[in-house]
Amino acid sequence: MNALAPGLSWIDLHFLGKPHAIATAVVAGAGGSALVDPGPASCRDALELGLQRQGVQWGGVTHILLTHIHLDHAGVTGSLVRDHPHVRVLVHENGARHMKDPAKLVASATRLWGADMDRLWGEILPVPQASLEVLRGGERVDAGGRTFEVAYTPGHASHHVSYFDASSGVAFVGDTAGVAIDGGYVLPPTPPPDIDLEAWAASVARIEAWSPASIFMTHFGPVSQARPHLRALLDNLSTTASIVRDSLAEEGTDEERSHRFAERLRREMRRTMSDAQLETYGVAAQLNLLWFGLARYWRKRGVGAQS
Ligand SMILES: [Zn+2]
Numbered sequence: 001m002n003a004l005a006p007g008l009s010w011i012d013l014h015f016l017g018k019p020h021a022i023a024t025a026v027v028a029g030a031g032g033s034a035l036v037d038p039g040p041a042s043c044r045d046a047l048e049l050g051l052q053r054q055g056v057q058w059g060g061v062t063h064i065l066l067t068h069i070h071l072d073h074a075g076v077t078g079s080l081v082r083d084h085p086h087v088r089v090l091v092h093e094n095g096a097r098h099m100k101d102p103a104k105l106v107a108s109a110t111r112l113w114g115a116d117m118d119r120l121w122g123e124i125l126p127v128p129q130a131s132l133e134v135l136r137g138g139e140r141v142d143a144g145g146r147t148f149e150v151a152y153t154p155g156h157a158s159h160h161v162s163y164f165d166a167s168s169g170v171a172f173v174g175d176t177a178g179v180a181i182d183g184g185y186v187l188p189p190t191p192p193p194d195i196d197l198e199a200w201a202a203s204v205a206r207i208e209a210w211s212p213a214s215i216f217m218t219h220f221g222p223v224s225q226a227r228p229h230l231r232a233l234l235d236n237l238s239t240t241a242s243i244v245r246d247s248l249a250e251e252g253t254d255e256e257r258s259h260r261f262a263e264r265l266r267r268e269m270r271r272t273m274s275d276a277q278l279e280t281y282g283v284a285a286q287l288n289l290l291w292f293g294l295a296r297y298w299r300k301r302g303v304g305a306q307s
Pocket residue numbers: 068070073156157175189
């Protein structure tokens with residue numbers, strides 16, 4: 001069992017057969033259990049097996065805490081609620097309508113992944129309105145035998161929240177603290193359409209204000225040195241954002257620019273990491289897509305010509 005603190009653990013969902021790409025956190029205490037980011041439906045077998053191994057029964061799961069609604073974090077939620085209708089789903093108000101009616105979410109994901117949708121994510125079902133508990137940030141919510149503070153943490157996604165369990169000192173930060181596999185490069189996940197650099201920096205400050213003993217990332221797992229990790233995230237975000245801004249003035253199509261960006265990032269990451277580690281990063285965050293989110297951020301601010 002991957003223990004994080006008493007009553008806190010996580011399950012490796014082995015996304016696309018890869019270990020250490022997507023994790024679901026499990027919170028267990030008096031009065032029931034809760035899951036943070038249950039992952040995509042394509043990983044449901046791994047989720048069920050993980051819960052079984054930890055002795056968690058669905059009858060005792062009271063809440064699903066979503067950091068945000070991206071399919072790698074939340075895709076299986078509708079299927080879980082269909083089968084276990086007593087489970088309450090916590091989600092930010094800007095994401096709630098897409099959980100209730102995922103058509104737009106599916107359409108925008110299909111623009112990114114096309115024919116690969118089903119293999120990557122599996123079935124995507126709506127969550128009934130009655131099962132949703134809508135968050136704005138600033139609440140305290142009781143789940144898994146403890147109280148979580150909720151903070152609105154946009155930047156990666158406009159509907160992103162983070163959850164802090166003061167009793168253990170663990171902050172569940174979704175993608176706001178980036179992607180870091182096995183202690184490697186802290187990669188800022190910047191897919192379209194919501195990337196906002198200023199909001200992201202403010203969200204990192206909000207997480208730091210909790211002074212967490214550790215932060216838990218969906219990609220992948222806990223980090224106990226929150227401050228240096230978050231500094232590295234912001235440094236790397238500033239670097240990748242500059243590279244993308246400069247690339248907007250370069251020759252070629254967006255396709256070509258995004259591939260050059262991915263190649264450059266891969267070269268940089270390869271300096272400190274094995275090929276296997278690098279491959280897991282590619283599974284957790286498709287590198288060329290990261291260009292598009294930052295390009296959209298800059299173009300909205302009038303930088304670079306459309307091509
Ligand atoms: Zn995400």
